[in-house]
Amino acid sequence: MQQVHLGIIGGGTVGGGVYDALQRNGTLLASRLGVNVCVWRVAVRDLKKSRASKIPRTLLTTDWREVVFDPQVELIAELIGGTTIAREAILAALKLGKPVITANKALLSAHGEELFAAAKKYGTNLYYEASVCGGIPIIKSLREGFVGNRITALYGIVNGTCNYILTRMKLEGADFGAVLAEAQRLGYAETPPDLDIDGHDAAHKTGILASLAHGFWINPKKIHVEGIRHISALDIKFAGELGYTIKLLGTVKKAETGDRKSEKKCRVQVSVYPTLVPNSHVLASVNGVFNAVFVRGDVVGDSLFYGRGAGKDATASAVLSDLGDAVLDLKSGAKNRLPAFVPHECSGAVAPIEEVVSQYFVRLNVIDKPGVLARVATIFGEANIGISSVIQPEGHQGKTVPLIFMLHYATNGTALEALAKIAKLPNVKGKPVMIRVENFE
Numbered sequence: 001m002q003q004v005h006l007g008i009i010g011g012g013t014v015g016g017g018v019y020d021a022l023q024r025n026g027t028l029l030a031s032r033l034g035v036n037v038c039v040w041r042v043a044v045r046d047l048k049k050s051r052a053s054k055i056p057r058t059l060l061t062t063d064w065r066e067v068v069f070d071p072q073v074e075l076i077a078e079l080i081g082g083t084t085i086a087r088e089a090i091l092a093a094l095k096l097g098k099p100v101i102t103a104n105k106a107l108l109s110a111h112g113e114e115l116f117a118a119a120k121k122y123g124t125n126l127y128y129e130a131s132v133c134g135g136i137p138i139i140k141s142l143r144e145g146f147v148g149n150r151i152t153a154l155y156g157i158v159n160g161t162c163n164y165i166l167t168r169m170k171l172e173g174a175d176f177g178a179v180l181a182e183a184q185r186l187g188y189a190e191t192p193p194d195l196d197i198d199g200h201d202a203a204h205k206t207g208i209l210a211s212l213a214h215g216f217w218i219n220p221k222k223i224h225v226e227g228i229r230h231i232s233a234l235d236i237k238f239a240g241e242l243g244y245t246i247k248l249l250g251t252v253k254k255a256e257t258g259d260r261k262s263e264k265k266c267r268v269q270v271s272v273y274p275t276l277v278p279n280s281h282v283l284a285s286v287n288g289v290f291n292a293v294f295v296r297g298d299v300v301g302d303s304l305f306y307g308r309g310a311g312k313d314a315t316a317s318a319v320l321s322d323l324g325d326a327v328l329d330l331k332s333g334a335k336n337r338l339p340a341f342v343p344h345e346c347s348g349a350v351a352p353i354e355e356v357v358s359q360y361f362v363r364l365n366v367i368d369k370p371g372v373l374a375r376v377a378t379i380f381g382e383a384n385i386g387i388s389s390v391i392q393p394e395g396h397q398g399k400t401v402p403l404i405f406m407l408h409y410a411t412n413g414t415a416l417e418a419l420a421k422i423a424k425l426p427n428v429k430g431k432p433v434m435i436r437v438e439n440f441e
């Protein structure tokens, strides 16, 4: 049987997972592909480190160049992470015409345009299924499965660590720090985990999905990002009482903006922020490390993809999917079978968040005196923001009481301006909490 020699750069959670999965299912893969994938070399940082994976010592090197430049190695998997050495190694491999598989969404977000251009220039391929949503084949689905659709909306729970934390906070009342430590122990979190909890990892992935959906490379600086650090047990509780679950949601949709002129142009909202999801929506029940992507296509309608978003085996499964494609492309000599990005009518511009229209949950801490509610309502009224409900739950938080508003559609700019005025009212204490609400209309 034909053999392909694979070089792996990185033997940690994902790299080790790929090695072990190949030991387990290599024969099955070979029988399906008609080609045997043989791991030839593996680069790691520390040869002495004890590893959960069974990678033989004889394959290990600490120099990625020994993997990339080994003439026997025909295919490279970059699984070290980071944006410097990984970029250098991938560019070196592409320059040699060697196809590369990567799980590195941070790198793709920062340098995707350059890397895809290099793959094209040197007549080879770059595969990245494992970069978004662990084991869910969402890249292949968007690129190939939905090739005949315009993607009108896409909503994703794309960070396993944040979903794990939010789920355990909601269902068990667990402490944020303790659950984060557990997510790190389980190999879900990035190094450092701030990338997860501040929303950047989700933004990297959402940008990649948006680029595929809309055919142009999304500049990561244009993505509005908010993480989950400020989400409190109180917000989770009140959202629950109103029939919602808080999820960190990546949103990609044709922007509804408050700017009448720009409504004529097609602009895209690309954002990541904690969002109130109605409990009746399927995304509200995606729990733990699981990810889900809800895709609306103009031909297919609504589709849902669900699976483990992080961890050794789920991510290894996605790398194996790319291995399959890479091996078949090598066998047939296919290059750039589908261009990375194909511009169409909704390509070109990301709408600034200030102009994007949303609905809102707002929680204030107020001194419980007559007239406070009226003054807050007046500021919302002056900003032309409708209030759909107000709740003042029983019970004091020290000298203050919580006051919860559900607000109708308004631009983010208008809502933030109104909240800044409300924050200055003498009887409003602390920073108002504003969480956007998505009804998937």
Ligand code: NAP
Binding pocket: 009, 010, 011, 012, 013, 014, 015, 043, 044, 045, 046, 047, 049, 062, 063, 064, 079, 080, 081, 082, 085, 103, 104, 105, 106, 130, 131, 134, 187, 188, 189, 190, 191, 309, 310, 311, 312, 315
């Ligand atoms: P990890 O467990 O920290 O593993 C990184 C590996 O790279 C380690 O084996 C490390 O060597 C090696 N390494 C680091 N710098 C190196 C260098 N300069 N030269 C040679 N080897 C080097 O990370 P991971 O979780 O596997 O993540 C790898 C990539 O997959 C990242 O881009 C990440 O974002 C992505 N990803 C991860 C997951 C997940 O669930 N973990 C899911 C999807 C995508 P040592 O072992 O000697 O330290």
Ligand code: HSE
Binding pocket: 131, 132, 133, 134, 158, 159, 160, 161, 162, 188, 189, 190, 196, 201, 309, 310, 311
């Ligand atoms: N840290 C990432 C997550 C790993 O928690 O989703 C998978 O990309």
